[in-house]
Amino acid sequence: MFFQELNNIQCKSYLIADTDAGEAAIIDPIESNIDRYLAVLAYHNLKLKFVSDTHTHADHRSACSAIRRLTGAKIFMHETSPQPYVDGRVNDGDMLQVGSISIKVLHTPGHTPDSISFYVNEDRLLTGDVLLIQGTGRSDFAGGDPGDQYDSIITKVFTLPDDTIVFPGHDYRGNTQSTVGIEKSTNPRIAGKTREEYIHIMDNLNLPLPERIQEVLQINQSEVDDDRIKFPLLAELNQILQMEPAVVKTKTAGEAVIIDVRESTEYHGELGHIEGSRLISLAEIPASLDALDSDREKEIILVCRSGARSTTAAAILKGVGFSNVNNLKGGMLAWNKLGFPVEH
Numbered sequence: 001m002f003f004q005e006l007n008n009i010q011c012k013s014y015l016i017a018d019t020d021a022g023e024a025a026i027i028d029p030i031e032s033n034i035d036r037y038l039a040v041l042a043y044h045n046l047k048l049k050f051v052s053d054t055h056t057h058a059d060h061r062s063a064c065s066a067i068r069r070l071t072g073a074k075i076f077m078h079e080t081s082p083q084p085y086v087d088g089r090v091n092d093g094d095m096l097q098v099g100s101i102s103i104k105v106l107h108t109p110g111h112t113p114d115s116i117s118f119y120v121n122e123d124r125l126l127t128g129d130v131l132l133i134q135g136t137g138r139s140d141f142a143g144g145d146p147g148d149q150y151d152s153i154i155t156k157v158f159t160l161p162d163d164t165i166v167f168p169g170h171d172y173r174g175n176t177q178s179t180v181g182i183e184k185s186t187n188p189r190i191a192g193k194t195r196e197e198y199i200h201i202m203d204n205l206n207l208p209l210p211e212r213i214q215e216v217l218q219i220n221q222s223e224v225d226d227d228r229i230k231f232p233l234l235a236e237l238n239q240i241l242q243m244e245p246a247v248v249k250t251k252t253a254g255e256a257v258i259i260d261v262r263e264s265t266e267y268h269g270e271l272g273h274i275e276g277s278r279l280i281s282l283a284e285i286p287a288s289l290d291a292l293d294s295d296r297e298k299e300i301i302l303v304c305r306s307g308a309r310s311t312t313a314a315a316i317l318k319g320v321g322f323s324n325v326n327n328l329k330g331g332m333l334a335w336n337k338l339g340f341p342v343e344h
């Protein structure tokens with residue numbers, strides 16, 4: 001196996017390649033280094049089979065879509081990823097193959113709901129931002145949950161063999177790798193801590209938000225990169241009422257205006273859509289404000305795949321004076337999980 005961290009900065013991207021088979025995968029590619037990735041693939045004569053983000057990133061623009069356009073590589077993300085253009089949605093236990101290298105997907109939520117770790121050839125683990133070296137990723141972004149993170153690390157990561165090499169998504173102290181055994185016994189944030197102690201620590205970190213978080217996160221979530229769209233601030237997103245699917249279900253008979261902000265392929269895709277919902281993709285929302293003007297005083301419910309893009313759309317509407325905007329909590333994923341009716 002040819003395995004290399006490609007960025008040599010605090011934010012890590014990993015190349016996993018089988019040079020005999022001429023196949024490769026890149027995990028967590030960043031937009032500013034695309035030329036470097038293409039160069040290393042060309043130099044080693046590797047065909048890029050897939051790219052994947054361990055989670056929806058808030059600190060940098062993902063290069064997955066751009067690389068897919070340039071190389072034809074597939075994009076794999078977790079089932080709950082809000083990204084609209086994904087070739088395969090993976091879940092806990094799924095196996096991916098790069099030449100003779102086998103990669104097991106572990107669902108390790110906590111930093112974000114869509115966080116996954118990659119267990120490569122049963123000897124190394126790419127942990128994304130769930131477990132860092134002598135630390136853990138923050139759990140205070142939207143959808144983050146310190147309890148889930150504790151469970152992910154304790155039950156999915158720390159149950160792997162002690163000599164499993166850990167490669168994190170970030171490192172701020174110049175480390176490049178650790179092992180499960182070292183982190184299990186010495187990681188100051190989680191080693192020997194109870195779940196309650198861990199949650200208390202994480203709830204009291206009071207970390208500042210990264211610069212440009214809004215800009216980056218929303219583009220990574222939505223694939224909408226348009227200067228004309230002013231993305232709402234986090235505080236504005238937090239004000240949106242998250243409505244339980246069961247409540248939304250009582251309002252589907254014309255009581256509320258239901259707007260689905262996914263792409264047309266998703267609206268007509270496997271998750272289907274709610275009967276009577278209107279399709280206006282997130283990118284089209286700003287241009288559709290005039291058409292929506294007569295609904296200004298009505299109850300509006302925004303819908304998407306996982307609830308991320310639609311919360312953005314809700315905040316955009318609220319920001320221009322719509323008074324009663326709500327979001328379908330958990331999106332069509334939650335709706336389908338409850339077995340509620342859909343149209344295709």
Ligand SMILES: [Fe+2]
Pocket residue numbers: 055056057058059111129137
């Ligand atoms: Fe992250």
